[in-house]
Amino acid sequence: MSVLESLVLRLGKLVVVDAHEGPVYVERERALFFTTLPKSGPKVSIARVDLESLKVSVVRESANGANGMTLAPDGRLLVCEQGTPRERARISAVDPVTGAAETMVDAFAGLPLNSPNDIVLAADGAIWFTDPSYGFLQGFKPEPAHGDNVYRFDGRRLTVVEDSFDKPNGLAFSPDESILYVGDSGANHEFGSFDRRRPHHIRAFDVVDGRRLENGRLFATITPGFPDGLKVDDDGHVYSSSFSGVQIFSPEGELLEEIDLPGAVNFAFADSTLLITTDTAIWAAQLSAKGA
Numbered sequence: 001m002s003v004l005e006s007l008v009l010r011l012g013k014l015v016v017v018d019a020h021e022g023p024v025y026v027e028r029e030r031a032l033f034f035t036t037l038p039k040s041g042p043k044v045s046i047a048r049v050d051l052e053s054l055k056v057s058v059v060r061e062s063a064n065g066a067n068g069m070t071l072a073p074d075g076r077l078l079v080c081e082q083g084t085p086r087e088r089a090r091i092s093a094v095d096p097v098t099g100a101a102e103t104m105v106d107a108f109a110g111l112p113l114n115s116p117n118d119i120v121l122a123a124d125g126a127i128w129f130t131d132p133s134y135g136f137l138q139g140f141k142p143e144p145a146h147g148d149n150v151y152r153f154d155g156r157r158l159t160v161v162e163d164s165f166d167k168p169n170g171l172a173f174s175p176d177e178s179i180l181y182v183g184d185s186g187a188n189h190e191f192g193s194f195d196r197r198r199p200h201h202i203r204a205f206d207v208v209d210g211r212r213l214e215n216g217r218l219f220a221t222i223t224p225g226f227p228d229g230l231k232v233d234d235d236g237h238v239y240s241s242s243f244s245g246v247q248i249f250s251p252e253g254e255l256l257e258e259i260d261l262p263g264a265v266n267f268a269f270a271d272s273t274l275l276i277t278t279d280t281a282i283w284a285a286q287l288s289a290k291g292a
Contacts, residue, residue, distance in 0.1 A: 007237070007248060007256065007257050007287055007288055007289060008248075008257060008259055008285060008286075008287060009285075009286040009287060009288060010285070010286045011259060011260075011261065011283060011284070011285045011286075012283065012284055013281050013282075013283050013284075014049075014051075014054065014275070014281070014282045014283060014284045015049055015054045015056065015281065015282050016280065016281045017047070017049065017056050017280075017281060017282060018036050018037040018279060018280065019034040019036070019037075019047070019049075019277035019278070019279070019281070019282045020034065020035055020036055020037040020038065020044075020265060020266075020277060020279050021034065021035045021066075021067045021068060021069075021265060021266050021277065022034055022035040022046075022066065022067055022068045022069035022079070022080070022266065023069075023266055023267060023268035023275055023276075023277050023282075024069045024070060024071050024077060024268055025268045025269065025270040025275060026071065026075075026096070027270070027271075029050075029096075030050065030051045030052055031048050031049065031050050031051060032048070032049050032051060032268065032270070032275050032282065033046060033047070033048050033059065033069065033077060033096060034046075034047055034048075034049070034069075034277055034282070035047075035063065035066045035067060035069065035079075037279050038065070041065075041084055041085075041140065042065045042082070042084065042138075042140055043062065044062075044063050044064075044065050044066045044067075045058050045059075045060060045061050045062070045063055045066075046058070046059045046060040046063045046066055046069075046077065046079070046094060046099070047059060048096070049282060051270070059094070059096055059097075059099045060094060060099035060101065061099075063079070063081065063094075063101075064081040064082070064083060064084060064087045064089075064090070064092075064101075065081055065082035065083050065084050065087075065089070065115070065135070065140070066079050066080065066081050066082070067080045067081075067082055067115075067116070067117050067118070068080040068116070068117055068118035068119045068129070068130075068170075068266075069119065070119050070120055070121050071121070072093055072121065073121075073125070074093075075096065076093040076094055076095055076096065077093070077094040077096055078091065078092075078093055078094075078104070078119055078121065078127060079091070079092045079093070079094050079101070079119075080116035080117055080118060080119050080129060081116065082115035082116060082117070082134070082135045082140075082141070083112075083113075083115060083135060083140075083141055084140060085140055085141070088106050088107075088112050088113075089106065089112060089113040089114060089115050089116055089131075089135065089141070090103050090104070090105065090106035090113065090116070091103075091104040091105050091106070091113075091116055091119065091127060091129060091153065092104060104127065104153065105127075105153050105158050107158075108146055108149075108151070108158050108160070109146075111145035111146065112145055113131050113146070114131045114132060114133045114134075114135060114136065114141070114144040114145070114146060114148065115131065115132065115133065115134050115135030115136070115141055116129050116130070116131050117129070117130045117131065117132050117134065117168070117169055117170075118130050118169060118170045118171055118230070119171075120171055120172060120173060122173065122177060122210060123177060124154075124210055125154075125155065126152050126153065126154045126155075126210070126211075127152070127153040127154075128150065128151065128152050128153075128161070128171060128180070129150070129151055129153070129171075130148075130149075130150050130151075130165075130168035130169055130170075130171055130182065131146070131148065131149050131150075131151060131168070132148045132165075132167040132168055132169065132185075133148055133167075134167065137189050137190055138190065138191050147163050148163075148165050148166065148167055148168055149161075149162065149163050149165075149168070150162040150163075150165065150168050150171070150182060150213075152211065159211075161211075161212060161213045162182070162205065162213050162216070164216065165182065165184050165186070165199070165203075166184055166186025166198055166199045167184060167185045167186040167188070167189070167199070168182055168183070168184060169182075169183040169184065169185040169226075169227060169228055169230075170182070170183040170227055170228055170229050170230030170240070170241075170266070171183070171230060172230045172231050172232045172238070173207070173232065173292070174232055174236055174251070174292075175232060175234055175235075175236055175292040177207060177210070178206065178207055179204050179205065179206060179207060180204070180205045180207050180213060181202055181203070181204050181205075181219060181230060181232065181238055182202070182203050182205070182230075183201075183202050183222075183226070183227030183228065183230050183240060184199035184200070184201055184202070184203065184226075184227070185199070185200065185226040185227060185228060186198040186199035186200070186226075187199060187200040187225075187226045188200075188226050194225070194226070199226075200221065200222050200223065200225065200226035200227070201218055201219070201220060201221040201222060201227070202218075202219040202220045202221075202222065202227050202230065202238065202240060202249075203216055203217065203218060203219055204216070204217055204218075204219040204253075205217075218253075219238070219249070219253045220238070220240070220247075220249050220253045220255065222240055222242050222247065223242070224242060224243040224244055225241075225242040225243030225244070226242075227240040227241065227242070228240075228241040228265055228266060229241040229246075229264070229265060229266030229267050229277075231267060231268070231269060231274075231291065231292075232292045233269070233287070233289040233290060233291055233292055234289060234290045234291065234292050235251075235289055236250075236251040236292075237249065237250060237251065237256070237289060238250075238251070238253075239267065239274070241264045241265060241266060241267070242258075242264070243262065244258060244260065244261075244262055245258050245259045245260045245261040245262060245264050246258065246259040246261060246264050246267060246274070246276060246285070259274070259276070259285050261276060261278065261283060261285075263278040263279060263280070264276050264277075264278055264283075265277050265278060265279060268291075269290065269291025269292075270291075271290055271291065272286065272287050272288065272289065272290045272291075273285065273286055273287065274287055
């Protein structure tokens, strides 16, 4: 049996909608939450699609440049808000029913965050997120006060866990949380740009004591394009978006297969289904693997 037959079973379009980033599957609701394609400002909404009826509804109309999201233990959405010219960037917790938002963290060393991009939650409850300076490069945020860092927030203290990235983007833990994978999309600076001399790869780090990163190394180079969405399945395979679709790597960094879907931005596991946002639609890829 080929890798394609063993991992990717079929692919189909689920619903036409401007689903851009931050897909989060909520099993008890059989629903997918996502952030919409940014309009000038950037104006971004948090939306929800019922996976039974395929009805789309808006959770939060004006979501402060929301991008990556994940699910908190209390059922709220943890949201990377890039901010706008008028509002600070922050990590917020958003009620998926009312859209009410609470600030979790919005500053490091007393200075505002850049434009948080993607976020994961560790088993100990700590929030890990990337904070590239895309808001400044794309003209809707002031000059950054910090480097393009990866952070860990334990509910009280925000710490830099890695500062060696050009543009840290998607991130995901291995199933046992011993490794953190982080994509560097530095090849993309201004909107729509691609400079192959800049990073377009995924790096892997050992997670020490659940708090620190060590032994950073190249995991895989993404081509064509650069990594954006990043997830890991229960067998430790690493999934990354690229210009041509979703690439699937072994835990050793070997490219195994690709879901042929140009325009793929990000994705979320719903058991053994990978729900993929493409800016114009949500697609469903049936897999033989399950999400970690």
